Amino acid sequence: MDFSIARENMVDGQLRPNKINNSWVVERFSTVPRELFVENTEREQAYCDTSVPMGGNRQLFAPMVAGRMVQELDLSETDKVLVAAAGTGYTTAIIAPRVDIVVAVEENPALLDIAKRSLVDCGCGSNKVQWVTGKPEKGHSKGAPYNKILVDAAVDEIPQALIDQLENGGKIVAVKKDDDGITRVTSFTKQSNTLFAKHLMETGATVLANFKKQEGFVF
Numbered sequence: 001m002d003f004s005i006a007r008e009n010m011v012d013g014q015l016r017p018n019k020i021n022n023s024w025v026v027e028r029f030s031t032v033p034r035e036l037f038v039e040n041t042e043r044e045q046a047y048c049d050t051s052v053p054m055g056g057n058r059q060l061f062a063p064m065v066a067g068r069m070v071q072e073l074d075l076s077e078t079d080k081v082l083v084a085a086a087g088t089g090y091t092t093a094i095i096a097p098r099v100d101i102v103v104a105v106e107e108n109p110a111l112l113d114i115a116k117r118s119l120v121d122c123g124c125g126s127n128k129v130q131w132v133t134g135k136p137e138k139g140h141s142k143g144a145p146y147n148k149i150l151v152d153a154a155v156d157e158i159p160q161a162l163i164d165q166l167e168n169g170g171k172i173v174a175v176k177k178d179d180d181g182i183t184r185v186t187s188f189t190k191q192s193n194t195l196f197a198k199h200l201m202e203t204g205a206t207v208l209a210n211f212k213k214q215e216g217f218v219f
Contacts, residue, residue, distance in 0.1 A: 003035050006047040010034075010063050014049050018201075020067040028094045029067055034060070036118040037090035051205070054088045056108045058208075061152070061175065065185060065203050066091055069173045072187045072200060073148050075099050082146040084162060085136035085153035085208060089115025089129075095150070096125030103143045105132045107210075137210045139165045146170065154183055155211035158195060166190050175205045183207075 011030050020026065035046040038060060039053050046052055051059040060066070070091065075081070079099040083092050086104035088111050096102050096119070106112045112133060119126040132140045136151070137159040144165035151162070151174035158172060166172060172188040172195070183205045188195040 001044050003033060003043075003046070007031075007034070010047040014062075014064045015067045018064050018068070020064070020071055022071045024098060025067060025071045025094075028070075028098070029063065032090070032093050032124060033122050034063070034090060036122060037088040037093070037114070054090075054111065055114070056087075056111050058087050058108070058111065058153075059206075060087065060090055061205070062203070065175065065201075065205075066094070068185050068200050069150060069175075070094055072173050072185070073150060073171060075148060079148050080143075080146050082139055082143070082149045082162070082165065084139055084149065084151045085210070086115060086131075087111050087152055089119055091150060091152050092129060093119050093122060093124035096128045099128065099148075102129045103132060103140050103146070104129055105134050105136050105138075105140050107133065107135055109133060135210060136208075137161065141165060148172075150174070151211070153208035153211060154205035156207050156213035157211070158188060159211065163190065163193070163195060168192065175203060177205075177207050 035043040038046050039055050042052050050062050054060050075098045081102045083104045086106040092104045139162045145167040147167050147170040149172040154175040176186045177183045185200040187198045
């Protein structure tokens with residue numbers, strides 16, 4: 001399989017028709033070898049318009065979903081970014097060369113090893129990435145504040161720890177399951193410790209256990 005042709009088809013058939021037209025975002029998705037970040041048995045499916053297993057019972061978001069999330073962050077070279085639940089590092093590889101620093105948090109050491117190796121293999125700005133082994137819902141307080149946060153997994157709600165680590169005026173992008181049961185790519189802007197949400201698109205996703213809503217006590 002010619003993965004370079006698959007990447008070109010992904011960009012032309014999935015990203016551009018779905019409002020992903022930022023020049024640097026398109027360039028990164030055209031360049032980063034997505035096949036390095038999925039399970040070996042799934043490499044021929046890496047560029048399909050669907051989520052793909054990356055190992056550890058985890059999945060990469062579909063290219064269109066990842067593209068909308070990255071584009072919505074509106075990244076610049078001065079940004080300090082937290083990627084929570086970084087997995088095998090595909091989204092981290094997309095954004096790293098664009099920003100000042102990325103703090104990538106992942107609790108699965110096997111996925112983290114793949115991420116570190118893959119970023120070096122594809123020359124995707126690994127020198128700008130600080131890898132952290134830890135609970136993604138806790139973020140990385142030692143590196144805070146961040147002006148952009150990307151949650152690379154579906155969530156029931158944005159954890160308070162991540163909100164606390166985001167600077168005022170900063171932005172969080174995640175796939176959030178709403179009260180109606182639909183998961184949506186959602187952008188949150190922080191103003192005076194309150195998050196203001198903007199829905200971007202609906203998508204199918206399973207909420208990662210770390211980000212499930214905690215049930216309260218019933219008396």
